[in-house]
Amino acid sequence: METALVSSLTKIVVGKLFALLEKKYEQWKGLEDDIGFIKRELRMMDGFLHDQLLLSREERGDLTAVQAASVDEMRDLAHDVEDCLDRFLPCPACEGDASFVGRLSAGSRFAAEIGRLKSRLKEAHERRANYGVAVVDGAAAAGGSSSASASPAADYVDRSPVGIDRAKQEVLDLLDDVDGQPSSQLRVVSVVGFGGSGKTMLARAAYDCPDVGRRFHGRAWVVASEHKDDARGLLSALLRQLRQQDGQTLGAQSEQQLYLIVVDDIEEQQRDCIKSAFPEKSSSRILVTTTVQPVANACSRCNGHVYNMRTLDVNHSRDLLEAVLHEHSSTQIEWDSAPIVEKCDGLPLALVSVANFLRRRKELTASYCEQVCRSLGHHMEKERAFTKLRQVLENNYSTLPGHALKTCLLYTSVFPNGHAIRRNSLIRRWLAEGYVQCQYSRCDLEVADEILQELMDRNIIRPIDASSSNARVKTCRTHGIMHEFMLHKSMSGNFITSLGNPNPCKFRHIFIKNAKSGSSFMGETDCRTGQQGAKQLRARSLTCFGKAGEYASDFSRHELLRVLDLEECNDLEDDHLKDIWKLLRLKYLSLGKTITKLPRIQELHCLETLDLRKTRIETLPVEVIALPHLSHLLGKIKLIQRNGFSINDRFLSQKCKLQTLAGLVVDDDYEFLQIMVRMNKLRKVKIWWKPTAEDSKISLISMAIQKFARAGMDTISARSLSLRFRKFSEVLLRSLENSYGYLSSLKHQGELSQFPRFVTSLCGLTELCLSSTNLSGHDLSNLCTLCHLLYLKLVETDLSSFVMKNGDLPSLRRLCLIVRNPILPTSKKELC
Template sequence: MEVAVVGAVVGAVVTSLVPKLSAVIGKRFSEFSDLDDDIRYLKTELAIIAAKMDEQHKGQQPSVLQNISTADMRDLAFDIEDCLDQFLPCAACRRGAVSKGDLLDFANQVGKLKKRLERAKQQRTDTDANGSQQAVHLPDQLLGTPAEPADQVGIEEPKQEILGLLGSEELLVISIAGFGGSGKTQLTRAVFDCDEAKEKFGVRAWHTASDHKDGDELLLAILHKLFPEETLLSVSEMQSQVSRLQQRIRFQQKTRCLIVVDDIEKHHWEAIKSFFSELRIIRILVTTTVQTVAKACTKDRGYIYNMRTLSVGDSKDLLKKRVGNFNRNSTDLEDGSAAIVRKCHGHPLALISVANYLLQQEQITGPVCQKTSRLLCTHMDEDKHGDFTKLRQILVNNYINLPFHLKTCLLYTSLFPNDRPVSRKTLTHRWLAEGYIKRETERTYQEAADEKLEQLMDLNIIRPIDTSNRGEKKTCKPHGIMHQFMLYKSISSNFIAPSLENRGNFRHIMMENQRNRREADIDHGATSPAARRPNRLSNLIRSFKPSNSTGSDEDLRPRSLTVFGSAEEAVYSDLINCKLLKVLDLKECNNLEDKHINNIYKLLHLKYLTLGSSVRGLSDKMGNLHCLETLDLRKTKVNTVPVEVISLPHLAHLFGKIKLNKLSSKKLDKFLSGECNLETLSGVVVERNSQFPELMEHMKKLTKVKIWCVITSTDGNYTKLSDAIRKFAQAGTDTSQGARSLSLHLNASSNEMVHLSATSRKAGSAPPVFYLSSLKLQGRLTHFKEFAKALSGLRELCLTCTNLEGPILLACLRELWCLVYLKLVEDRIDDLDINLDGDLASLQRLCIVVKQPRFPKIAQEALPGLVSLQLLCKDLEGVCDGIKVGHFEHLREVALDSEVNPKTIELWENEAKEHPKRPKVLLLKRVEAADTWSAAKYVATDQRSSELLVEGTP
């Protein structure tokens, strides 16, 4: 796997190098005739080598020489990138050194790198000729062996849930989806073998899809089980009898059938689905690691059951049942077992593997458990024939079969602590800043990054946590055991440097102090000495010199620095030495002050910058950060941003709650004469003398804007802002940047802003048409209906504290024909009655947040397309009289406030069980807003409704 990991790192470097090499080639070097050819050679050969490294050694164990050769190639790729970055800080603008001396030095370095690449290429050819050592492969049936009785922990509740789903008359196919080793096969086997299934289904058949070469052969095997008396000798003969066999099943109304297909793939389903699509006495239970396969199987009459990790309690029970001789009275041993449970993150196979390893030890003590936990990844990596073989095989297969660009993206996720979800935008914006996303023909860079994340979530390697208005994933995190293994591999491959000192050519530094991270949970077995050194960035970064460098400490290699918790003063003083940094993430750094960021403007390669809660101001020198693409100030106390910052040529995303400096006429003219590339401004405070309305009209690429209005109708800016909003909303069809989103926070004196924006036009002109996809309005509204009439294409709407009466609100909503998502946040909203099936016919997701448990009434015929219903009030008791779960035919989820009482949760659970589609009941936790202007926010919680029921039961 080492070659694959390092190959992915090289591939990622090559991906980021291609535009830089192309930019250099685009320059004219008449005095250096060989330079252009040398650069073209580097570009071509690096791409070829990266592709070969990705394909080579799949399914094989590389030799020691091949590992050395691969590491050398990685260092060479790093040196080439360093050389180009020093010469050409901004490839997009071809902006870099231009003096003859700089060009001469650059040409000499390129020539040397070309010679090194030629030698490395020849060395790889010679090394590969020596062949590879064969890897150990596990038979598929070994990976799927039934669990022992001692392993049947935490399985009763999901087993009963699956049995309940199989009893539904509407659900013909149940897909059990989840990460490898999460217990899908064991759960399915427990269902298949239980007495209730035997009584309910007169015919049962179990098939492992991988045992059959194609879908037709699988179908033939299933039919042999269903009709043992039939003579079905071949696939061709089976096809001629399909119709007759379907009729036979239809006539057998009293004999229900259960068919299990373990580890199904899409082509298997395509081959068998037509036979079973209309046979209502047959239930099909499939397992898969791929979400799109699960969705394909359950598209018409099906349900997806996503595997959950074991709870802490179940994890402890499994470990103790398996080991058998834990001394419950030993605090030392209890602490050791807790460390193992924490490290395995509820992954059943990981817990079983550790338990089997412990059983081989002479004595199981607390220190033995602590050491086993800390070196878990080392055991997986080195123990290729023992207790960790199956676990290692699953993790390696999940990684090795990914394309190299996905491998790198997955490795990168291990930079973030696994005890908290990471924002989708944070992750994709950082991938883009690092240059790890390749531009595709029909997609923008952001669309390509989103697609890569979707692919990793589809494979269940990364888990979605929170869901957005559109049903998209807002936050995510890798499966815990995969995160541990990827972090280990990233460290051993010089991709990530952990907070403790590790010498080597690391590309990314992640620092987390001891208060935030348990040292015993970090496995440095492959890379660090036993003696741990102080947590100092200065000790780290001085080891990051290019291998051919003869310079000072300024020649440093890291491309990103991420700090969680407190950092020493030395970190900030040494930061400026990391001159090639692209990503600086100090959002979670809690002792960062203004003095520490005085010299950040010297980091000329910086593309992504987030700052922490102690920062209060920004210098206008930040305008030197030419390459900056994302600036996140949401956690800071920064109130005012210099115009030099928003004028940066590549700045696309600016987050925070900011005001803009008052501009001189000269600065204003300069801004208006240049090009503004801002796409996201979330958000800006508009005051009496703010020049933002004038600047907003110049932001032609703006697609998402959030505005806090603190002006009155008598202010001169009032009309200017309404005009800017109207032009922004009307420009939606003129941009290729995608749908537009507007968020307005209105005070009591600006509540007619939306009315003015909708009615301000020349006499005799047609009413305005707004091309907004998403609109959020907070504050009292007086004339919303006129605004709504201009929003016929709106898909998402959030209204907060508007005080609109129910009938008036409903009249406004009837103007929104395309509305898919609606969120209403009010004190009470029980005077809203949705009675007609024509009202909000396109609505799919409805979220209502109220202080008093009084919800609107929704008639049975209304909201025919609803799939998600969120009723959020911590004081809710029982089910709502005016809202019945059974009335929504396509409902997939119901969300409640996590603070509601257990009895209420139980009642909603029972309502959901009566629904033909068995929607999930989710618990959402309220997050207090940072200020009184922000709307109510809820996030997903890992606590399951069933756990809350148990804990709350007297």
């Protein structure tokens, strides 16, 4: 477990360090040989850990104590090299600021630190040689090991199922003929869900149903994972079972003969061989199970159905837990099962595993069960009762393609179990940490978005809610038992820890959750002293949930922080942030509801995201826009100009990186609109307009809107504009009448006196949301000419005269209507 984690984390670190050293730092005279040595050693370390990662758990086996110590040493050395670079070297965009560079770089100290790292690398190399530490021979190890069960939950399905009746009937309905009429088309039903959610159990329940046995002439069950890369073996296993029943081959079946084939744990490369074995015009049914959503979709694409597994509710979870506890046991239960039910998160395999572990005790007390809950990750790794569950969870992690996916998944365990994680916030944090780096001509943001989608497609991360207008997932969370597994894995690999850890200086990410009164940073003495002298804190992120306690005054001690997330901290005061300007490498800053003013942040040159949405901050100095890396400014903010400060036009047009401005409050001060029109990289803008000036000034906001829309004509990237106006003035409507441009998303809230014609003149518009416009349904029917619109949301008091005819909005996928008047619109459009 530890080797896979270390390999995943170090792969990214080493790759980044190698590129950094290769590209830039030969300018340090006298250090070429030392840096060259470090680069070569890092390459070897990367190769060693990568080879370990390629081996399966069975091939790799358990590490010896010496091997584990060597892996830990390599990880710490890689992190120390990264710490050295971060402490002494500025980012490329900040090289022009002499004062900033001066605070970071010091040639003699940097040279001395490089020399120490070189010595440590040599010593580590000698130790590996002296103790015979080498890469495990995967071929030899595999030859002497027996393969693990391909379906860890296989014997679990024999247990009497709990809470499965409704799901079984739904699957049987999907297998049945539509409207009772026999179907002559082959149908594939895919059951998809997280590993351990009961997919196999559900498929078995449907397969063994007496009605199914009477309906189908032949049935066959195969476990696809037992025939990896062996399509012939998979089909042979099916044929043997069917021949034993009726002596016929698949090719010889008639259209009247019905077969039910279950393929458990199917993989993408196997689906084509299964479907090709059956003629397309066949009344047979294929039922497959998988953990990957795109595989399920592909299997059931034509004339099929996808069934998404639901987890057990609280009552059924408790029933299953207690049923297993009482089975073959006289265990006396005197405890509240709620904490364990919450941790297991409705997954049957997790509930059964915990119950099997608990029933070893003759008497279950509340204190013992609480203790098990607190250390569940440790028990899952060590105890035999969790073997099957551990295999499933390890498989979910180890089969992820690529190091970035693994690291990004582990990173989610910094959030509490069950915590709703905002999609965009998580992605921006990944980017700030450097865990997503694209080597091709694509932006890192696109790659990060694909990583999150991949984790959701594999049902490891669960979407919680989606936008009512475009179905895009806005918040997500991990499964409770998977969170426990990943948190233990992360802590074992010195990746993530809590405030209470006695030696947190070893960890890259720290979280605080409801610190007790009087608590402060733990392990201070250990972190400050060591064989190499003063050892500084190496945490790259600090996240607080609830109370921070006295630790709130220690934020600035983490000089290498890249992410400081205090959005959920509820005892923070403005004064606690007075030294935040010292965090010179900070890239992501999020503050919560107790903050009323922003501290001094002009020195935070590396800052990429400033999230003030939950704060009570209403104004910001316009100097914030001049931060060279700032890409996302979030909140409801009025930017004010003071002390005669002005931003260079060349910076705004060429170097300003601001992509998201959501949002900007505009009242009687329109000066910032003149600045906004010169920002060429803006992609998402939200404006609150509170008009208190004469209409003659409205030309500025009209110019800003038109400039933003027209700037998109040269790009195909997503561009979003959101307008929150109490009342859209006649003058502004007229000024926009003949405008045009490119927007992918437009949202407007506020009263309109007439239909805004510029909406229908926008190119590329795929998402539109109009709210509280007081327009008649007849006026809104003009929207039906938008041929590329995918998502439409209307929030109005009356839509009775809004008519969609067949052929209108031909690309529409999702329609959301919120009507305060009970009279609904008329639709003559045929829906699929």
